[in-house]
Amino acid sequence: MKGLNQFIVDIRNSKDIEEEKKRINLELNNIQSKFNSNINSYQKKKYVCKLIYIYLSGYADSVDFGLKESFQLVCSSSHSEKQLGYLALSVLINNDKSTQSTRDFLDSLLDQVHSYLIKDLQSSNEDTNCLAVQFIASNFNLPESTTVRVNEADESAPKWLELIDIVYSFVTSPIHKSVIKKKAAIALYSLLKLYPQVLISNNNWIPRLLSLADDKDYGVSIASIPLIQFVVKSKPQFVKAIIPAISLKLYNIIIENKCPEEYYYYKSPAPWLVVKLLQLIEYFFFLSDTNDYAVLSIADLDEQTLNNLRSVVAQSIQNASQPIKGLPNRNSQSSTLFQAVSLAVFLDASSDAINGAINALMMLLTSNETNTRYLALDALIKLTARSTSNNLSASPSIDEKYTKIFKLLYDRDISVRRKSLDLLYTITNASSYSMVITKLLDYFPLCDFTLKPELAIKIAVLAEKFATDSTWYVTTMLKLLSISGGVNSNGTNYIGNEVWERIVQIIVNNEDLQKKTSKLIINLLKKPFSSTDNTPIALSENLIKVAAFVLGEYGDQVTYMSELSTKLQFHLLYDAYFKVSLTTRAMLLTTFLKFFVKYPDEDFIPEIMDLFEIEELSLDLEIQTRAHEYLTLATHKYSQQLFKEVLKPMPIFVKKESHLMDRIGSVSHIVGVNRSKSLVLAKNISSNKSKAARGIDSSPILDENSDGSNPFEEESKPVVLSPNWYSGYHRMLHYDAGIFYEDQLIKITYRVIKEGCALTLKLTIINNSAKTAGTDITGLTVLNLESLTDDHDPNYVLNLKQLPESTFHDKANMEISVKIRNVVENHESPILSITFMCGGSFNTLNLKFPVLLLKTLTSTALNGLDEFNRRWAQIGELLGPQGESSQAVNLTHRYNSSNIVRLLSRLGFAVVHATSDETDNTILVMGAGILHTQKTNYGVLATLKSTDQVGKEFEVAIRCSGGGVAEVVAITMKEILEGKF
Amino acid sequence: MSIKYLFLLSRQGKIRLAKWYDTISQKEKGKITRELSTLILSRRAKMCNVLEYKDMKIVYRRYASLFFIVGIESGDNELLALEIIHRFVEQMDKMYGNVCELDIIFGFDKAYHILDELLLDGYIQESSKKEVLRRVGQQDELENMDELDQILA
Structure with a gap:
């Protein structure tokens, strides 16, 4: 477009801002008049382009028209006009956002563009679809923190729903190209953030969305990560379903080097995807459910998954420890390293692994690249702050490491200097504190002005936290104060008031320190620390402040020594008086009044009086007031009683928290800073490793909606079981091996292994489609293993021992172990949810399998029928109706005695009595067994008696040594016999 | 874990390209660009490419006369942001x-x-260089086709 080029050249050639403005105003008028006249679509395009350029050049306020033309462009059939139309819309509509609330803005935006978007989304042209999806993704996005939500009741809800449905279909449809899937995944994320309810009411969406992480196309994987993160955040129970797939993907990329050529970045395979996936897993560890329990712990991961993740972390660390050529290569390897190290702590890695990580990072500290040094420090801070045992300070050759870090305090770049200071702060412990503090004090005079306040506070906090010797503490702190004299260019002190105030608090609260400090402070005032090399140092105001207070309050405790006499104390302070700032002078005036009261006979009293008189004329209101009041007090010789009231000793400070912590700065939110609770010289600092300290807000996203409209708290709908689930369930009730489920695509066979109260369920998943269609099963995921038992005191515990492979041709194995803890009610059987892809179709199976009390039955050999009858009567006596339950059973076909005997022995009963098949009399079969649970074992006696002549009606009577258990068993027996539920 | 904004700054302090992924008011945008421009233009060449700014991290890189500046969340991976810039370039x-x-x-x-x-x-949509270029190439072609159509019409 020539006109546009000319316009840009014109603007670039303008000599000054005035000329530029003139040119732009001219053009704006021109465009406006052109828009009012009749112009063709090319011209429209050109002028809209110019408008966008003007907007971008910083004249956003002047561009307040052109929307109509943009909409016309959007409707155009030509792709480039449509594209420009959308671009212009997003620029121009965004423009007047500031005047209205986000909600109003979104609604009006939706009103204006909805019909255009729907039209383009439904178009058969994929490029047109893309434009619309892209518009949605970039214009309906809200920062995660906003509380704007669409609710079902809203007027606009149907419109949103329409958009969401179409975008969702783009994401999941197998026929769309990956190019549109990628965009749609991000667009769907934007929309669902706005309208999370949709996700809740469409439970069946979740497995499909989760399977995106494992998409063959890496682009789709990487683009769907934010969406997956959002889904798992809303439905944390799915976290266990998705981790195996992610860890396998990582394993394949990092260890197996399976990565498509075009996703290599220089020599690293798909670094973006790897880092994002690592971040995602780390994020999962931070998630917590509504009860604030962490959703994921390593105990929840199966062996294979955990091993995959550990080897990925180990390999990433190893990769980065080797010399790598080329900057982009090094950067991408290091970025993977930092992400892996950050995850390592959660994987409960061995101390060897952590040490390996530390060594790799330490090596990077000497790198020539500033970035690497900076980020390695950052990673070390995270690593030490998160791991429970302070690995870094406990690791071998620690001195060498400290030396390395200290060296970085003198780095060229201030960012690195600051980070190394943060790291030192984090790793300092009870064994290294004095060395670190000494070094930091040496560093103080050389340190940058901007870093000094932080340094001072860190020294103060460390000293307070670890000090065991009070003299050492006071000496260190006074030294800090005396060398931190001087002011920066703004006239403020290097170190904040908090530091000296804290020292004073500690001295007031500890009597044994008072005398000691007085001595030390006098000596310091006489001979400042760094006067060794005879360079005059700036007088430290902070030191004078402490001195003013301490000598005024406790100076009398040391006057028995001649070199610390009152006279000397006074002169030291008096000499400093005119060299310090007004606030310090005010403090000194008070000190002098204290001296006046305490030592009325000393010969410096007139000097004090003179000072009060002079200062009565001070221009500063505070000083003038003090001087006047003190002078009046002093000249009128009031009674000692009054002075005592005026100069009451300082009361003990009660506030437990140190103000220093408010100023600790950048480390506090990365690091689980240990807040010292004890007032002084804390020896035991308990490490406070709370979630919050890890720096991630793990609260559920809708916390802010306290009006009960929180959709995530609603009971989720019960899982709908797959058709034909019952035959497998019923088979498993009495057979220990067989077919659990079968359809055209898949067959699942099972075997149950009993061992006391523990059951092992071995499932083999067989691909039925291999024979018929020759396709593989891919993306097989165990989505959920939902146990319906009580969460807090479960009657049984499920554990997924072995996960099936996600992709296979003929069969895959999985294993579930069950531990029966208590009497399991009949309705508590768990549901296994599996999803898989087969030839492009996405399938979900929800199958219930029996975890029943009766499954843990083993036979017991009773000594014949007599013993049986004796026990039977015994239970009847002991428990009465509690111990017995009987059920009438109607069978569909005839049973004879030996059928019943086989059935009972299959279930695990020992048959003690059975009538013969030959007789026409009533069939009577009796059996005994033991039920195992983790808590206790029960004896079970069963009697089956036919109540008709043909063997189709029976009465099942159960007696059991546990109250109420008989009923549970009887109902199970009835279900086994009748085959109905 | 998303990028919050990206802009290109010339050595003279002019914005050459800007993209905001967060809803930020015009005034705030102006403030951010001004503050970051002065901060980054005053940094020396050998300094670290990461800055802590407000509660975010700023990753920048200089290519000839242009500074590429990216704002990311403080918990995000800095080096990768740096390499996104490189990929873009x-x-x-x-x-x-x-x-x-x-x-x-x-x-x-x-x-x-x-x-x-x-x-x-x-959010990163596609990290493959080839794929991105293929898409852009396709779009260009579409545009040319449009122009051709117009001439023929």
């Missing part, structure tokens, strides 16, 4: 053929286009 380089500041000034539409195929709503 690589792609532009391929597209324009030896990209320079003037290319971006005059062909700003194309630069935005490449960026849009690389990042969507602040």
